[in-house]
Amino acid sequence: MNTGTGISDWNALDDAQRAVLLARPALSNNEEIRDAVRRIIAQVRADGDSTLRALTRRFDGIEIADFAVSAGEFAAAERIVPDEIKDALDAAIRRIEQFHRAAMLADVRVETAPGVVCERVQRPIEKVGLYVPAGTAPLPSTAIMLGVPARLALCPQVVLCTPPTRDGGCDPVVLVAAARCGIRHVYKIGGAQAIAAMAFGSETIPKCDKIFGPGNAYVTQAKLEVAQDPLGAAIDMPAGPSEVLVIADDSANAEFVAADLLAQAEHGPDSQVLLLTPSRAVLDAVATALERQCALLPRAAIATAALQYSRLILVKDLAQACAISNKYAPEHLILNVREPRSWLAKISSAGSIFLGAWSPESVGDYCSGTNHVLPTYGYARAWSGVSVSSFQKQITVQELSPAGLQAIGPDAATLARCEGLNGHERAVTVRLQTLEKNA
Numbered sequence: 001m002n003t004g005t006g007i008s009d010w011n012a013l014d015d016a017q018r019a020v021l022l023a024r025p026a027l028s029n030n031e032e033i034r035d036a037v038r039r040i041i042a043q044v045r046a047d048g049d050s051t052l053r054a055l056t057r058r059f060d061g062i063e064i065a066d067f068a069v070s071a072g073e074f075a076a077a078e079r080i081v082p083d084e085i086k087d088a089l090d091a092a093i094r095r096i097e098q099f100h101r102a103a104m105l106a107d108v109r110v111e112t113a114p115g116v117v118c119e120r121v122q123r124p125i126e127k128v129g130l131y132v133p134a135g136t137a138p139l140p141s142t143a144i145m146l147g148v149p150a151r152l153a154l155c156p157q158v159v160l161c162t163p164p165t166r167d168g169g170c171d172p173v174v175l176v177a178a179a180r181c182g183i184r185h186v187y188k189i190g191g192a193q194a195i196a197a198m199a200f201g202s203e204t205i206p207k208c209d210k211i212f213g214p215g216n217a218y219v220t221q222a223k224l225e226v227a228q229d230p231l232g233a234a235i236d237m238p239a240g241p242s243e244v245l246v247i248a249d250d251s252a253n254a255e256f257v258a259a260d261l262l263a264q265a266e267h268g269p270d271s272q273v274l275l276l277t278p279s280r281a282v283l284d285a286v287a288t289a290l291e292r293q294c295a296l297l298p299r300a301a302i303a304t305a306a307l308q309y310s311r312l313i314l315v316k317d318l319a320q321a322c323a324i325s326n327k328y329a330p331e332h333l334i335l336n337v338r339e340p341r342s343w344l345a346k347i348s349s350a351g352s353i354f355l356g357a358w359s360p361e362s363v364g365d366y367c368s369g370t371n372h373v374l375p376t377y378g379y380a381r382a383w384s385g386v387s388v389s390s391f392q393k394q395i396t397v398q399e400l401s402p403a404g405l406q407a408i409g410p411d412a413a414t415l416a417r418c419e420g421l422n423g424h425e426r427a428v429t430v431r432l433q434t435l436e437k438n439a
């Protein structure tokens with residue numbers, strides 16, 4: 001099988017060629033996707049459930065009478081799913097919960113001047129909507145990556161949407177995973193239409209304040225669209241087609257590197273995987289291993305399609321590799337090099353980092369404890385992956401005693417005067433004068 005993955009020498013390319021090399025595949029037909037998604041959102045807003053049924057017929061080829069998963073379906077899922085899978089889910093949930101709990105933001109209380117107390121408290125987002133992809137494969141792991149932090153944040157209303165199975169049901173492992181996270185409101189609906197339903201509500205699907213979760217280019221575009229609408233919903237981040245960038249030195253095992261690249265390539269034809277290495281021998285060995293390993297995968301056709309957008313790049317040294325990686329800002333970065341931790345400080349943009357030969361990206365996808373819902377498309381330059389704080393609002397509080405106001409009020413009055421905002425100034429001075437009179 002020809003995976004079609006070309007090898008490029010970074011230092012033999014001009015800036016335009018380098019930009020092409022680092023371009024994301026899904027953005028090339030973005031306008032078409034955006035227009036299609038806008039039409040879907042407008043239809044769902046206008047006609048609710050009846051449009052959701054029509055779109056599910058069109059895009060998923062399924063006739064759905066009731067989107068809501070019944071108690072009977074949850075019970076059947078519990079019976080069908082083998083213990084081995086339940087045990088692995090439970091172990092993954094334990095580790096994800098352990099890490100996410102430890103990483104929760106603490107409340108803050110600081111006295112910034114005598115009698116002036118500033119605080120930060122946290123409150124859960126009331127109504128959250130979780131999207132669990134299931135186009136090419138149902139991803140129960142995404143249900144726990146979203147369900148665990150939602151539960152730790154104590155969100156009162158959690159709904160989950162996921163595309164229907166071919167027989168009009170819901171993937172049983174997704175249901176078991178959802179139930180283990182305390183989620184009972186699950187709807188069989190996928191794609192941009194699911195995002196529109198959670199953002200604006202329909203007869204069946206409740207409107208949510210914030211929508212979480214990854215998905216294909218349609219899902220991601222829909223999230224971006226509803227986030228811009230004041231009547232829509234906030235979103236966690238644009239978490240689109242999966243990406244991995246591997247930086248390898250000459251100590252790297254080419255079989256490991258190829259396996260890591262294919263693990264993300266198999267997600268979808270628009271996944272993107274990159275290798276940066278100063279070792280020509282590693283590049284050649286990985287190219288050969290990719291061909292051989294890809295042919296063995298049940299999803300070889302998908303992985304092969306993704307490899308068309310993928311890059312094997314020869315670089316001058318590891319410092320140059322880190323600089324290119326920061327520019328690309330990958331969803332996942334694997335540092336398969338001799339002393340990986342010594343390079344960590346050089347990395348400024350990545351969704352999640354995997355250090356050393358024994359840290360495959362797959363463990364982050366399932367069960368190491370970190371979250372796998374991460375920014376793609378280069379959004380890792382400014383966005384972070386999902387955490388408990390994604391499900392919370394941080395609210396600041398301040399409380400001043402009379403002495404506190406006397407201590408800082410004059411500064412506020414001076415700055416208000418400087419901005420020509422006399423109303424602001426008066427709100428302070430009227431109190432200071434009262435205190436003086438009563439002194």
Ligand SMILES: NC(=O)c1ccc[n+]([C@@H]2O[C@H](COP(=O)([O-])OP(=O)(O)OC[C@H]3O[C@@H](n4cnc5c(N)ncnc54)[C@H](O)[C@@H]3O)[C@@H](O)[C@H]2O)c1
Pocket residue numbers: 036056059060132133134135136137139142163164189190191192214215216217218219239240241242267268271331372373374375376
């Ligand atoms: N960034 C992350 O954190 C992260 C995590 C997990 C998965 N992912 C990515 O999520 C994606 C999952 O994609 P998927 O397709 O398997 O599942 P999906 O659930 O995102 O999308 C499937 C839905 O897309 C809709 N659809 C299909 N064709 C359409 C069309 N032509 N027009 C409009 N809508 C259409 C259908 O309604 C279908 O239900 C993959 O790209 C994977 O790489 C990303």
Ligand SMILES: N[C@H](CO)Cc1c[nH]c[nH+]1
Pocket residue numbers: 139141142241242243264267331365372373
């Ligand atoms: N790699 C995906 C995020 O890009 C997450 C995932 C789920 N299942 C397997 N992988």
Ligand SMILES: [Zn+2]
Pocket residue numbers: 242263264267365
């Ligand atoms: Zn994955």
